[in-house]
Amino acid sequence: xxxxxxxxxxxxxxxxxxxxxxxxxxxxxxxxxxxxxxxxxxxxxxxxxxxxxxxxxxxxxxxxxxxxxxxxxxxxxxxxxxxxxxxxxxxxxxxxxxxxxxxxxxxxxxxxxxxxxxxxxxxxxxxxxxxxxxxxxxxxxxxxxxxxxxxxxxxxxxxxxxxxxxxxxxxxxxxxxxxxxxxxxxxxxxxxxxxxxxxxxxxxxxxxxxxxxxxx
Amino acid sequence: xxxxxxxxxxxxxxxxxxxxxxxxxxxxxxxxxxxxxxxxxxxxxxxxxxxxxxxxxxxxxxxxxxxxxxxxxxxxxxxxxxxxxxxxxxxxxxxxxxxxxxxxxxxxxxxxxxxxxxxxxxxxxxxxxxxxxxxxxxxxxxxxxxxxxxxxxxxxxxxxxxxxxxxxxxxxxxxxxxxxxxxxxxxxxxxxxxxxxxxxxxxxxxxxxxxxxxxx
Numbered sequence: 001x002x003x004x005x006x007x008x009x010x011x012x013x014x015x016x017x018x019x020x021x022x023x024x025x026x027x028x029x030x031x032x033x034x035x036x037x038x039x040x041x042x043x044x045x046x047x048x049x050x051x052x053x054x055x056x057x058x059x060x061x062x063x064x065x066x067x068x069x070x071x072x073x074x075x076x077x078x079x080x081x082x083x084x085x086x087x088x089x090x091x092x093x094x095x096x097x098x099x100x101x102x103x104x105x106x107x108x109x110x111x112x113x114x115x116x117x118x119x120x121x122x123x124x125x126x127x128x129x130x131x132x133x134x135x136x137x138x139x140x141x142x143x144x145x146x147x148x149x150x151x152x153x154x155x156x157x158x159x160x161x162x163x164x165x166x167x168x169x170x171x172x173x174x175x176x177x178x179x180x181x182x183x184x185x186x187x188x189x190x191x192x193x194x195x196x197x198x199x200x201x202x203x204x205x206x207x208x209x210x211x212x213x214x215x216x
Numbered sequence: 217x218x219x220x221x222x223x224x225x226x227x228x229x230x231x232x233x234x235x236x237x238x239x240x241x242x243x244x245x246x247x248x249x250x251x252x253x254x255x256x257x258x259x260x261x262x263x264x265x266x267x268x269x270x271x272x273x274x275x276x277x278x279x280x281x282x283x284x285x286x287x288x289x290x291x292x293x294x295x296x297x298x299x300x301x302x303x304x305x306x307x308x309x310x311x312x313x314x315x316x317x318x319x320x321x322x323x324x325x326x327x328x329x330x331x332x333x334x335x336x337x338x339x340x341x342x343x344x345x346x347x348x349x350x351x352x353x354x355x356x357x358x359x360x361x362x363x364x365x366x367x368x369x370x371x372x373x374x375x376x377x378x379x380x381x382x383x384x385x386x387x388x389x390x391x392x393x394x395x396x397x398x399x400x401x402x403x404x405x406x407x408x409x410x411x412x413x414x415x416x417x418x419x420x421x422x423x424x425x426x427x428x429x430x431x432x
Contacts, residue, residue, distance in 0.1 A: 009261070014281045034404075035317070037299055039255035039264035045225070046262050048255035050301040050321050065230045083253055085266040087406070092427060096345045096356040097363040101251070105266050129312045139397055140312040147313040169414045181355055182421040183414040186430055188250075190303070191407040198385045198399040205398040211308060214402055 009109050010162040020163040023058075029106045029163055030055040032216045033084035034132070034190075038062065040073045040080050053082070054124075054131035056155070060110065061124045063153040071152045075114040080156065083107045090186040093170035094179045100170070102185060106163045112156035124153045135210040190216070225325050226378040236379040239274075245322045245379055246271040248432050249300035250348070250406075254278065256289045256296050269298070270340075270347035272371070276326065277340045279369040287368045291330040296372065299323045306402040309386035310395045316386070318401060322379045328372035340369045351426040406432070 002023045004010060012019035020026065036053045039046055049070060054061045060082055064071050074080060085105040093099050115121045125148075126137045143151070170183050192214045195207050218239045220226060228235035236242065252269045255262055265286055270277045276298060280287050290296060301321040309315050331337045341364075342353045359367070386399050408430045411423050 013285075014283065034303060035301060035319075037253035037255075037264050037266075037301070039253075039262035039297075041257070041260075041262050044257075044260075045295055045325075046255035046257050046297050047323070048253050048264050048297045048299045049323060050253075050299055050319070052317065067230065069229075079261055081255075081262050081264045083264045083266055085251060085253070087250060089412075090349055090430075092349060092352065092411075094357055095359070095363075096341060096353060097359045097367070099345055099348055099352070099356070101268065101348070103251075103266070107263070107265060109261075125312060129315055132315055132317070133306055133308060133402075136308065136315070137312060140315070141310055141392055141395060141397065143311070143313045147311075151313070169412075169416065172416075176357055177416055177418055179357060180419045180421055181357065182424055182427070183417060184423075184427075185412045185414075186349075186427055187409040187412065188406055189409065190404055193403040193405065195308075196305075196385075196401045196403065198401075200385070200388075200393055201399060202393055203396045205396055207398055207400075211398070211400075211402055214306075 004161045007160060010160040012162055012164060018164045018166055020165065026106050026161050026163045027055060029104050030084055033086060034216065036082050036084045038070055038080055038082050040070050040078055042069060042073065052128065052132060054128045056124065056127045058158050060156045060158060061128055061153060063128055063151055066150060066152050068152065071154055074112040074154045074156065077111055079109065079111050081107060081109050087188050088167065089188050091170050092184055092186060094172045094176040094181040094183045098170055098172050100166065102166050104165050106161055108158050108161035110156040110159045112154040115153045115155050121148060121153050133210060139208060220377045223376060226376045228378055228380060234380045234382055236381065242322050242377050242379045243271060245320050246300055249302060250432065252298050252300045254286055254296055254298050256286050256294055258285055258289065268344065268348060270344045272343045274374050276372045276374060277344055277369060279344055279367055282366060282368050284368065287370055290328040290370045290372065293327055295325065295327050297323060297325050303404050304383065305404050307386050308400055308402060310388045310392040310397040310399045314386055314388050316382065318382050320381050322377055324374050324377035326372040326375045328370040331369045331371055337364060337369050349426060355424060
């Protein structure tokens with residue numbers, strides 16, 4: 001399976017057994033996540049902001065308003081770091097020190113470019129829309145020229161990436177297993193609840209299956 | 217109520233009506249979030265990594281292994297940006313362009329310091345442990361000298377911060393409200409499921425109330 005080489009950029013130095021460099025581990029995490037966090041620079045000051053995104057082949061797509069300083073930084077050739085993180089549970093150990101979380105996360109690096117071509121940009125909008133809600137693009141009113149002009153979309157080839165995964169019971173010190181303290185995992189998951197109709201719905205349309213049966 | 221001044225660092229330029237600069241809005245988001253994403257620099261390359269954290273008064277506490285490059289950057293005086301983001305729902309509009317998410321997020325900025333004092337560091341460990349799971353500190357075996365020595369804890373005064381909140385139905389273009397397309401919000405929430413006993417539990421201890429009734 002394809003691997004990202006472990007370099008100074010992406011090598012996990014702490015608890016390296018939790019690290020994965022193969023696309024078969026990394027891409028499903030990128031596809032399941034809903035938002036990412038993007039780190040970029042302005043005047044040598046790091047910024048991190050949450051953003052919707054999508055993976056398209058070996059690239060990450062980000063979109064936003066033309067004026068966005070993050071998108072300007074990227075289209076000017078700046079290198080970004082992007083994290084996608086999902087929490088799967090609290091790891092409740094006997095010792096305070098060994099408390100942790102079960103999680104799946106990816107941290108990746110790359111330099112992007114503005115998507116100028118209209119058709120490529122329209123396709124990127126489709127991929128981003130379907131990343132939010134799989135199947136939505138076919139039903140939604142497509143972007144018009146004005147909306148396309150107001151939006152910047154960047155494509156960032158994934159130059160380097162690592163996944164980190166913890167999925168295990170607590171790991172306590174040997175002596176602590178005798179303590180009269182409960183230990184275990186509290187599973188956490190992002191759950192969908194009953195869809196809420198837009199109060200301005202003027203037509204009688206059933207809730208689409210991809211909303212009613214939403215799962216990531 | 218105390219406010220962070222809107223400066224070039226934290227002013228929200230896009231959709232400024234979603235921005236909040238007061239601690240009464242910002243601190244509850246920091247207290248409800250479980251993990252944060254920290255942006256820092258190494259050789260002028262931005263990095264973002266997920267981390268556990270806690271708020272203590274007007275500061276953010278981060279901890280980790282002594283060798284962590286993020287913690288070293290912070291203790292060397294580097295300025296970080298930290299984001300805490302919670303997704304509350306998918307905003308499903310009639311137009312692809314107006315798809316969004318309902319969310320609450322905080323982005324903050326500050327420069328930290330290593331906590332050297334043993335008692336202050338122990339208190340920070342308590343605050344971080346209880347941030348993961350409120351009430352856990354009293355039951356857990358406290359960190360010993362070896363664990364304390366292996367751990368770095370930094371305190372980052374919040375110099376600047378902004379909250380962004382979206383909590384509303386879709387906002388479509390006037391003409392689109394007549395389209396035969398379902399629109400609304402799909403609520404999302406991080407839910408806890410039944411606790412899983414550590415398979416190595418050797419004592420018969422009931423599941424603590426703060427685990428069984430966990431809520432953030």
